[in-house]
């Protein structure tokens with residue numbers, strides 16, 4: 330997909346409360362949408378032009394996931410499938426294992442597609458579990474040593490103008506791990522020298 334030209338979109342969980350609106354919005358925006366639904370019989374609240382395909386991210390075999398991606402050839406995959414209640418195992422299956430299976434199939438068959446994930450820390454907060462994420466910018470590590478000056482060039486466009494040290498990434502984790510971040514739930518913290526800010 331290039332620039333603002335809509336392409337093909339696959340919406341997984343396309344009959345969910347949010348998914349159905351996302352399907353409609355993408356159709357309206359000109360995307361050619363396929364809605365992957367686990368339960369075909371649930372009536373959709375809104376009409377749209379999307380095609381439908383049956384898919385269960387947990388129960389469908391990996392080859393079915395790959396076949397759906399091969400058939401729909403999406404430029405964008407929106408994952409609106411999630412589990413909002415249940416046991417710890419059911420939450421982990423629906424919110425962790427299912428996306429991992431989808432991403433594995435994408436890696437194999439749609440490696441250039443954009444993946445957009447709808448998720449929430451809300452299901453875990455009441456049990457005292459805080460979920461946050463750190464999104465590091467270019468960082469000088471043993472793993473990026475081979476990039477040499479290319480890493481500096483990558484980092485140069487951000488306000489900090491340099492790669493991070495691993496310690497700077499680790500410091501943000503220490504903050505999130507401490508009680509000093511006790512009211513921070515569901516945050517994605519860019520520790521990237523201001524890359525996303527510009």
Ligand SMILES: NC(=O)c1ccc[n+]([C@@H]2O[C@H](COP(=O)([O-])OP(=O)(O)OC[C@H]3O[C@@H](n4cnc5c(N)ncnc54)[C@H](OP(=O)(O)O)[C@@H]3O)[C@@H](O)[C@H]2O)c1
Pocket residue numbers: 341342343344345346347348366367368371384385386387388409410411412413423427447448449451
């Ligand atoms: N609604 C909110 O206020 C809110 C806020 C923050 C985040 N979110 C997140 O947004 C996502 C969608 O929320 P929602 O309100 O639209 O919930 P929802 O209506 O329960 O949507 C979840 C959808 O995922 C599908 N699904 C569940 N497990 C699946 C699997 N293994 N394979 C394929 N599809 C599966 C369900 O299919 P069936 O119809 O067959 O059950 C359902 O259509 C969830 O991850 C939720 O945590 C929602």
